[in-house]
Amino acid sequence: MASPNTDFTRSLAESHRTVAVPAAARGWRRFAAFAGPGYLVAVGYMDPGNWATDIAGGSAFGYALLSVVLMSNLMAIVLQALAARLGIAAGMDLAQACRAHYSRPVAFALWVLCEIAIIACDLAEVLGTAIALKLLFGLPLVWGVCLTALDVFLILALQRFGFRKLEAFVIALLAIIAGCFVFELIAAQPNLRDVLGGLVPTPEIVTDPARLYLAIGILGATVMPHNLYLHSSIVQTRAFAQDEAGRHEAAKMATIDSTVALALAFFINASILILAAAAFHTAGRTDIAEIDEAYRLLSPMLGVGAASVIFAIALLASGQNSTVTGTLAGQIVMEGFLHLRMKVWLRRMVTRLLAIVPAVLVVGAAGDAGATRLLVLSQVILSLQLPFAVVPLVQFTSNRTVMGSLVSPRWLGVIAWVITTVIIGLNATLLWGML
Template sequence: MTESKKKHRESSFETIGENSKSLSEVNGTIKVPEKGFWRTLMAYTGPGILIAVGYMDPGNWITSIAGGAQFKYQLLSIVLISSLIAMLLQAMAAKLGIVTGKDLAQMIREHTSKRVGFMLWVITELAIMATDIAEIIGSAIAIELLFHVPLIVGIVITAADVLILLLLMQLGFRKIETIVAALVFVIVGVFAYEVLLAQPKFAEIMAGYIPHRDILTNKSMLYLSLGIVGATVMPHDLFLGSSISQTREIDRTDEEKIARSIKFTTIDSNIQLTIAFVVNSLLLILGAALFYGTNSDLGKFVDLFNALKDPKIVGAIASPLLSILFAVALLSSGQSSTITGTLSGQIIMEGFIELKMPMWAQRLLTRLLSVIPVLGFAIYYHGNEAKIENLLTFSQVFLSIALPFAVIPLVMYTSDKKIMGRFANATWSKVCAWTAAIVLVALNGYLIVQTIGLV
C-alpha cells in the first residue's frame, strides 16, 4: 500500500508503546493474511470464543434451567434479547481496543482522576472475584461429582489450573483459544444430546422466542427474566474483549486495515456469541423438557445431577450417563471460564493501576483473590455444597453492581469522535447501546434491591 493511502491519525490513534500494550506478551503476535475472506476469518477466529464462555459459565446455568422448569419455553425470548445486547456491547469493546490500541481499563484510567480510577478498580476487581467464584464452585462440584473427592480438594485442584494457563501462554495464544474452543464443543455436544433425548416440541420452542406480555405481568416470571438478562452481560467480558481484540497484528497507521480488523473481529465475536446463545437456549429447553411440571427442586448443581438419573423426575430417559455428561459439561464450563477470568484479572490489574510484576505472580495473585473466599466457606461449612453454592447469589450481586462501571464508559468512549474518529458509533448503534445500558442498569438495580429484600 502506498503512503498516499495511509492516513496518519492523531493522539489516541498513534501507535502504542511496548510497555503500555494490553497483554503485552501476546499483543499483536498473531499474523493475519492480506487477502482472502475465509483465510482472514480463520486468522481472526479465536478471541470470540474466549468472550463467549463468559456468557455460558456455571453462574448462568441454574437460572436458565430454572426458567425452563418453571415457565417452559416462554423465557427463550429473554435469552435471545440478552444475546443481541451482548453482541452489540462486545463489538464495541473490540472496536475500542482495535482503534485506540488500549483496553477499557486503560481508557478509564486515562479519562478519570486517580481517586475515581482507584475506586473503579476496586469495584471491577470485586467483579472479577465474583465471576471467578462461580467458575471455581462449578468446577469443584463437578470434580466432586465425577471423581467422588471431597469438595475442598476439588477447590484446591481448580485453583491450580492457573498453572495450565501459564504453560499455555508460553506455547502461544492460539493454544489457549484452541483449548477453550474444545471445552465449548464439549458443552454444546452434551446439551444437544440431552435435549435430543428429551424430545422437546419444535413448534413450542420457536414460539418461545417471541416475547410474551406475561413476562411483564407475572412477577415471578419477570424476576427470573431479570436474572437471565442481568447475569448474561458480564462486566469482565467487556474488559477482556477490548484487550484480546489486539492479539492480531494491526497497522494503526492505515484506517482501511483498522476497518478490516474491526469487521472480521466483529464477525468472529457474533459467531461465537451465537454459539453461547445456542447453549443458553439448550439449557432452558432442557429445563422445560425434563422438569416442567415436576415440582422438582432444581436450585443447585447437585440437585440437577441427581434429577437426571431419577426416573420419577425425568422419566424413561433417566440414567447415570446423563448425570455424568452434565458434570462433564459443568467441568468444561468452569475450566474454560476460569482461563478467561484469569486473563481478565491481569488486564484489569495492569490497566487500572499499572501494577508491574512477573506474569506468573500476577496470575497467581488474581486466582488466589478468588479462591480464598470459596475455600474459606468450604472449610467453615465442612464441604456442604448447598451452603457453598449460596455464594453464587452474592457473586451475582457484585456483578450487578460493577456492570454500569463497564457498560457506561464503553458506550461513552466508543461514541466519542475525538477518541474513535471515523469509527465512532453510528447514531443507530448509540441509541441501541444507550437503551441497552439503561435497561441493564435498571434491571440489575432491581435485582440488587430484591436480593437484599427491600421489595
Template sequence: MHADSARSRARLIQPANGPSLQEINGTVRTPDAHAGFWRTLAAYSGPGALVAVGYMDPGNWVTSIGGGSQFGYLLLSVILVSSLTAMLLQYMAAKLGIVTGMDLAQATRAHTGRRTGFVLWIITELAIMATDIAEVIGAAIALHLLFGMPLVVGVILTVLDVFLLLLLLHIGFRKIEAIVVTLIATIMVVFVYEVIIAQPDLPAVFQGFVPQAQILEPAQLTLALGIVGATVMPHNLYLHSAIVQSRDYAREDDAEKRRAVRFATWDSNIQLSAAFVINCLLLLLGAALFFGVDSDLGTFSSLYNALQDSSLAGAVASPVLSTLFAVALLASGQNSTITGTLTGQVVMEGFIRMRMPLWARRVITRGLAVIPVIACTLIYGGSEQALDSLLVNSQVFLCIALPVSMVPLVWFTSSKRIMGTQFANPRWVTMLGWLATAVLTVLNLKLVWETITALL
C-alpha cells in the same frame, strides 16, 4: 489532513504503560488485504471464543435450566434479546481496542484521575473475584459429582490451575484460543445430545422466541430479569478490547483497522451465537424433561441426580446423561482459568498501571476467590445449597461493576473526537447502546435491592 487528524485522535488517549497485554499484542499473524474471506476470518477468529465463555459460565446454568423447568419455553425470547444485546456491546469493545489501540481500562484511566482510577480498579477486581467464585464452585461441584471428591478438596484443587495457565502461556496464544474453542464445543455437543434425547416440543420452541405478555407476570418477570441481568459480564468488555489487539493489523492504517473491526465483529458474533445456542439448549433441557415436574432443581447436584431419575426425567433418564452434564460443568469452570487471569492483568495494568508476573496474578486472584468458598463449605458442613447461595450473592459485585464498564464504553465509541468520524458509532447504535446500558443497570440495581432485602 487525514494523517494529521489520525495523529490528533491518537494524542487524546495514550497508554502510559505500553500496549494492552504486551506479551501477546500483535503476535498473531493475519493475511494481507487480498486474502479471501474465510482465510481472513480464520486468522481473526479466537478472541470471540474467550469472550463467549463468560456467557455460558456455571452461574447461568441453574437459571437457564430452572427457567425451562418452571415456565417451559416461555423465556427463550429473553435469552434471544440478551444475546443480541451482548453482541452489540462486544462489538463496541472490540472496535474501541482496534481503533484506539487501548483497552477499556486504559481508555477509562486516561479520562480519570489517579484516585478515581484506583476506585474503579477495586470495583472491577471485586467483579472478577465474583466471577472466579462462580467458576470455583462449578468446578468443585463437578469434581464432586464425577469422582465423589469432597467439596473442600475440589475447591483446593482449583488453585492448581495456576500451573495449567503457565503451561498454556508457553505454547502460544493461538493454541490457548483453540483449547477454549474445544471446551466450548465439548459443552455444546453434550447438550445437543441431551436435548435430542429429551425430544422438546418444536412448535412450542419456535413460539418461545416470540416475546409474550405472560413474561410480565411477577413470577416469570423475576426469573426473566435474572437471566437478562446476569447475561452481560462487565469483565468481558475489558477482556475483548484487549485481546482483539493480539492480531498484527497495521495500527496506523484506517483501512486495515476497518478490516480488523469487520472480522473481529464476525468472530465475536459467531462465538456469541454459539453461547446463545448453549443457553437455549440448557433451557430446552429443563423444559423438555422437568416442566410440570414437582421437584427442586435449584442446585447442580439436584440437576445431576434428576437426569438419572426416571421418575423425573422419564424414559430418557440415565447415568450417561448426568455424567455428561458434570463433564460439561467441569469444562465450563476450567475456561475461566484463562479468561479470568487475562482480564485481571488488563484491569490492573489499565487502571493503576501496575504490572506483575501472571503466575503471581493468578495465585492472588484464585486464592482470594477460594477463601470464601472454603469458609462457606466448612461452616455449613459441605452443603451444596450454601455454595449455591454464595454463588448467587457473589453476582451482586457484577451488578455494581456493570455501569462502571458500560457507560464509558458507549461514551468512548460514540465520540467522534476519540474514534474519528468513520469509526464512531452511528446514531442508532449509540441510542441502542445507551438503552441497553440503562435497562441492564436498572435490572441489576433491582437485583441488588432484592438481595439486600432478602438478607434483612
C-alpha cells in the same frame, strides 16, 4: 471526562500483535486470521454461573425465561462489538481508556468495582469446577474448591505455546460442551412450540420478584463486565494494518468473529434452560435449583443412562474454559487501571484465593446446598457491576476524539444507550425489590 492521559503501555504486551494477518490471504483464509478472540469472549457467556441461573429458571418457570437469555445475548453482541472497536480504533483496552480519560478517583473506583466483578466471576468458576469434580469423581466439595487453585499452572502451561494455541484449547473445549448439549437435547426431546413461545417476553418477568431475580441473574451471567475489558484487549493480538482501511477491516472481522461465537454461546445457554424445562418443569419438578440435584435426576427422568455423566463433563469443560479467560481479564484490568504488572501465576493465585475463601466458608456453613445459591448470587453481583463497565464503553465509542473514523454511528449509539438504560433499569428494579 478529564484531559486524556496517554501514558500507557501495550495491552497484554506479551501477546500484542503476535498473530500475523497474511496480506495475500483472501476470503475464509483472511477471516481465519482474525477469528479466535470472539470464542475467548464467548466462554464468559457460558460459565458455571450460567448453569446455576439457567437450571433454576428452567425448572421453576419452564421456557418463560428463554426470552431473557435471547435478549441478554443480543445485548452482548452489540456491547462486545463496541469493545472490539474500542481496542482497534484507540489502541487501548477499556481499562486503559478509563485511566486515560477519567480522573484518578473515578478510575480507581471503577477498578475496585471491576475487581469485585472478577472475584464474583472467579467464584462461579471455582464452585462450578468443584461441583463437576464431585459429580464425576466423588471428591468432597470443599476439597474440590481447594483443588481449583492448581488451575493457575494450567494457564501458565497454555500461555507458553502462544496466543493461537490458547485459542485452540478454548475452542476445543467449547466444541465438547456444544456436543454434550446436542446429545442432551436429543435425549430430552423438548416441545418445539413451547421453546419458540419462550422466546417471546412476558410482563411477569418484571412483575414477579422471583422471576425478576433469576432474570437479573441470567443477565449478569450472560453479559459479563470483565468480558468487555477482555475483548478490547485481545483484538489487539492481531497484526492488522495500522492505516484506516486496516482498522476498518479489523473491526468488521472482529464483529463477525464475536457474533458467530456468541451465537454458539446462546445455543449452549438456551440448551441448559431448555433441558431443565423439558426434564424437570414439565414433570412437575419445579424445585430443582441445585446443579448436583439436576445431575442425579437427569438420567432417571430422561431414561438415558449417560445423560448425567455427559452433563457433568460439560460442566467441567465450562469451568476450565472460564479459568483461562478469567486469568487474562484479571491481568488486563490490573495492568490497564494501575499500570501494575504482576506475574500471571501470582495474579491468578490472589484472585483464586479471594474466591476460594468465601466458597469454603459457605460450603462449610451451609453444606453442598449453599453452593448453587452462592453461584446465583455471584451472577446477580455481576449484573449489578455491569453498568460501571457499560457506561464508559458506550461513552468512549461515541466519542470521535477517542475513536476517529470508527466512532459509533448515530443508530448504533442510540441502541447502545438503550441497552445501557435497560440494564440500569433492571438493576434498579431488583435493588428496590430487595430493599
